[in-house]
Amino acid sequence: MTVRETNPSFMNGVPELLILRLLQHEEMYGYEIVQAIHSLTDTVISVGEGVVYPVLHALEREGALKSRRKTVNGRSRIYYAVTPAGLHRFADLSATWTNLAAVIQKMLTGGQYGEAIP
Amino acid sequence: MAKPFHELRERLLRAGVAPRHVRRYLTELADHLTDLIAEEERAGRSQADAEAEALARLGGMDDLAKAMIERRQFQSWCVRAPWAAFGLAPLFVLVGAYVIACFYLWCGWRIFLPGADTPFGSPTGQIYGFFGFATIYFQIGKLYYYSAPILVGWGIGLVAARQRLKMVWPLAGLFLIACMGATAQIHASRTAVRGGLGHISMDFFTLGFFAQEFFTSLLHAVAIVLFAALPYLFWRLQKTYSLSV
Numbered sequence: 001m002t003v004r005e006t007n008p009s010f011m012n013g014v015p016e017l018l019i020l021r022l023l024q025h026e027e028m029y030g031y032e033i034v035q036a037i038h039s040l041t042d043t044v045i046s047v048g049e050g051v052v053y054p055v056l057h058a059l060e061r062e063g064a065l066k067s068r069r070k071t072v073n074g075r076s077r078i079y080y081a082v083t084p085a086g087l088h089r090f091a092d093l094s095a096t097w098t099n100l101a102a103v104i105q106k107m108l109t110g111g112q113y114g115e116a117i118p
Numbered sequence: 119m120a121k122p123f124h125e126l127r128e129r130l131l132r133a134g135v136a137p138r139h140v141r142r143y144l145t146e147l148a149d150h151l152t153d154l155i156a157e158e159e160r161a162g163r164s165q166a167d168a169e170a171e172a173l174a175r176l177g178g179m180d181d182l183a184k185a186m187i188e189r190r191q192f193q194s195w196c197v198r199a200p201w202a203a204f205g206l207a208p209l210f211v212l213v214g215a216y217v218i219a220c221f222y223l224w225c226g227w228r229i230f231l232p233g234a235d236t237p238f239g240s241p242t243g244q245i246y247g248f249f250g251f252a253t254i255y256f257q258i259g260k261l262y263y264y265s266a267p268i269l270v271g272w273g274i275g276l277v278a279a280r281q282r283l284k285m286v287w288p289l290a291g292l293f294l295i296a297c298m299g300a301t302a303q304i305h306a307s308r309t310a311v312r313g314g315l316g317h318i319s320m321d322f323f324t325l326g327f328f329a330q331e332f333f334t335s336l337l338h339a340v341a342i343v344l345f346a347a348l349p350y351l352f353w354r355l356q357k358t359y360s361l362s363v
Binding site: 029030031034048049050051053054055057058061075077078 | 139142143146147149150153154175176177178181182185186189191192
């Protein structure tokens with residue numbers, strides 16, 4: 001399946017938010033994370049699958065994620081899990097995005113500034 | 119390593135991404151690619167089609183490289199602060215090596231030459247008539263002392279080669295190491311401190327007043343640069359040759 005990649009200009013901070021959300025309850029490895037993002041966003045959000053790793057590594061360096069190598073079915077993989085610092089980061093990012101989305105929605109659907117932009 | 123990953127590795131290293139981050143990134147990309155190929159094959163594609171589709175899904179070379187390069191936290195210190203990596207760090211390492219050499223010399227002095235004024239032997243060059251283990255001990259120390267700048271130089275070459283750096287900074291580091299190694303002087307005196315414990319000190323970057331001393335230091339510096347730079351220059355030549363054929 002080939003999907004059109006999401007415009008990178010709109011993606012700033014989105015991969016971090018989605019990854020932190022996905023890893024809140026269970027640890028996952030890179031391929032699983034990408035498949036979960038595709039599945040949960042109905043492939044609306046799609047980027048080159050490999051670019052998820054720099055995001056994961058950066059989050060790990062910042063202390064938001066921790067990783068461990070685990071062998072499953074004979075394959076050695078690096079599993080990622082969220083840390084308490086990562087949970088705080090997710091809460092901040094989530095609040096920012098919720099506010100932003102609400103404001104943009106308001107702009108698009110009208111409100112005190114008048115008619116919605118068609 | 120698969121060709122696309124080989125190219126990606128060279129690109130990332132040349133852009134200054136630290137080798138350990140590059141290694142981990144490529145390992146995970148390779149694992150991911152294996153999973154994608156398996157998924158595509160399960161969907162009924164031939165092996166060749168599955169590989170092509172999996173590579174496309176993984177992302178283009180430019181995207182994969184850019185995603186890593188644009189994050190400054192993955193940059194190597196050799197690229198972020200080459201003056202520190204090739205200027206200061208080797209000097210500190212060499213000083214550390216010389217501290218070990220001085221301690222080794224001091225121990226030999228205490229053990230094998232407890233009554234001697236210096237650990238360097240008699241004016242005729244004999245080590246006070248000691249043979250056997252004592253001679254071996256001091257010769258090992260001498261070998262370590264003279265090879266320390268060369269070993270540090272090899273370290274510089276190794277770091278530069280791993281990071282695919284241009285020659286300017288590694289050569290600057292080698293030049294500094296050679297100057298420090300060639301002008302290093304050890305002084306030892308039993309009477310300098312109370313209790314006859316023996317005192318060893320070193321100084322660096324001091325040139326002799328006489329022409330002969332100057333030329334001896336110069337020759338020593340050239341020898342250090344040549345021996346230290348040899349593996350790195352050989353690696354560069356090999357790399358250039360392998361690219362041109």
